[in-house]
Amino acid sequence: MSMHEDYNGGHLIEAAVAYFQVTGKRKLLNVAIKFADHFNERFGPGKLHWVTGHQELELALVKLYHVTQDKKYLSLAHWLLEERGHKNARGYTWADWKDTAYAQDVVPVREQKEITGHAVRAMYLYTGAADVAALTGDEGYMRAMKAVWEDVVYRNMYVTGGIGSSGNNEGFSVDYDLPNEQAYCETCASVGMVFWNQRMNLLTGNSQFIDVLERSLYNGARDGLSLSGDRFFYGNPLASDGRHYRREWFGTACCPSNIARLVASLGDYIYGYSDTGLWVNLFIGSQTTAKIGKQEIPVTMTTNYPWDGKTLLTLNPKTKAKFKVSLRIPGWLKGEAVPGDLFMFENKTPGAFTILVNGKPVPYQMENGYAAITREWKKGDVIELNFPMEVKRLTSRTEVKQNEGRVALQRGPLVYCVEGADNGGHAWNFILPDNAPFTTQHKNELLEGVTVIEFTAPTFQISPDGQSINTEARKITAIPYYAWCNRGQNEMQVWLPRSIKDVKVNR
Ligand SMILES: [Zn+2]
Structure with missing residues (x-):
């Protein structure tokens, strides 16, 4: 036992x-x-x-x-x-x-303030505590979970939404210690972040928990599964020299089944509803029936998110009904990469989004991070949401030594990486100049359809005689992080160097 x-x-x-x-x-x-x-x-x-x-x-x-x-x-x-x-x-x-810290057994749950120990154990603990708090209204649990959540998100989370930087305890080490190549980031821990953050959102109504959930879901968790659906990562590092690859199975086989059930239960994370309203948390093509007050209301969402920022939501109440529809305006769109600014967008200007109902602008109120529209809805009403999808550069707090002098790229909720497969076999031999302009392109045939980010960068190659290093401006292609390592083992990195001192030139 x-x-x-x-x-x-x-x-x-x-x-x-x-x-x-x-x-x-x-x-x-x-x-x-x-x-x-x-x-x-x-x-x-x-x-x-x-x-x-x-x-x-x-x-x-x-x-x-x-x-x-x-x-x-x-x-x-x-x-x-x-x-x-x-x-x-x-x-x-x-x-x-x-050790007791390993299993979060040092102090009682309601007195916990810091994240410690094994990351998956911690996520399941706080998910269970949130579930119990939801039913018992236990304030002590709520206070503890808020403090621990801040400790995770403000100081101990990767830009991919993965957690648990250390392989030694499969968990947390010290604040701001986020090694990239050695990152543990177990798939199960990212799945746990999805569980816990959904509970925190349900308890508080605040969208910042869905912002974190979305980051973990689209990046750290999704990375755990190959595009073919039959290969798995246990750890999800943010840089690789080419040795890391997805396996068919593991002796301890938690991650394959955990990511499989998360994908199968994705529908549970898209919407929320109560007697008075509907919440749209994630933008995923779907159909559901929301019980709002006395009515069962069919809802259809059509979207090509995260490639495109346009979402259509059709409501089909049998008879006219007044209720509130709350649309999550993602943190990344508001210019906030993560709550607490562990990572920051260089350009913090909020994106200009639009909300139309049946083609016309409507008034809305910002509540807890959602744009809320209260009105009488009738059959066939269409809400159109448009988010600008721009490439954003991210930097880390200076306390994160491993990311010093480096930037990461994000578009919509997706964190990007550079993989050798698109770049002549190398991903560590270039710098990303601060002023390099980005272009994007959607490639239907690549990796089951992805939008790539391209830029021109100085790359460095060892000369054929091995005597000197040649510098050449080349086009670099970045792909969504989750899609890497589907074309064989090769180099990859998420945090890209801004200067030559962090470049590694391999043959
Ligand atoms: Zn696992």
Whole structure:
């Protein structure tokens, strides 16, 4: 029980709940209930103390509570969270023999202020805490999660939305330590960022959590899966000398199944709705039915985002209905790369977006990062949203030594990289001049269709006789980070050098 048994049990519960929700069949759900009941007989108030070796059971029990409406599962989840930080693990769990920080077991959850230890464990812990807080209204959990979230996003997150810089503990090291080639950035940790940030958005209504979710989803998480869908990264570094590649499977096979279920459940992240309104969080072509007040309202979204910034949203209420539609205006469009400015756009001027309803401009209010339109909607109303998609240069806070003298490129929510496959086999042998203009081009045939960024840059090659270095202005092509390493192993980097001292010239 001390390592991954509870984690596996949690995933069993999650699988059973998902299977039940899709098929209505209870066979696996009954197995999950049997497991949860057995656990509940052994552990809990007045029974054995317990600290799960790898969090996951907590959030799974909340899901089990939602489908069964049996409060004991929610109470058990809450109790497991409360067990942490009291040295209850002593003598019999992973957290005891490894170290308590590794499993976020140093102080009770409600007193936590800093992110520590194993990144995936941390994400599952805070996702479970958010789920419990949503049902119990526990203010202590909310305060703790806000402080820990700021510690992650302000000081410990990669520009790809990946987290966990160190391979030693598969997790966090010290603030602002974000090595690129050695980045651990487990796929599961980016998936966990998607889980946790969605919960934080649901709890607060604030769009900044979706901004972070979008960054992790489109970059750090998506990178974990090959375009063919059958090769996987466990770690997702931001630079490679060509040795890193996606594998068919792993002995510890968490990442393949985690990214697979995230892709399959993508529909859960696009919209939110309540009795009074609809929230559009992500811009993904989709159809849904939103229950707003007494009406089931069919909603259709058509978009080519992130390649293009135009989105059409069609609402089809049977009868006229007044409600609020809140459209997320992404942080990247407002000139804020990430909350807390760990990374900054060189040009912070907000992009001029437009919102039309049935072809005409409409009044809207900015609320919690969303453009909110309240009006009476009728069948066939079309909301048109237009975002300018510009190439933006990013720099890091000076505390991030690994990115000193370097810039990264972003267009829409996508972080870009330069890969050898597009650039004569090299990706480390050029500088990106500060004044280099960018052009973009959508290539349907490349990497299943991507918009590339091109610029001219001084590149450096060793002369054929090996005696000197030749400098030549060449066209460099950058591709979305998630799409790299689909054409064999080769060099790649996200943070591009601005000066010669950071250039590495290989033969
Ligand atoms: Zn994993």
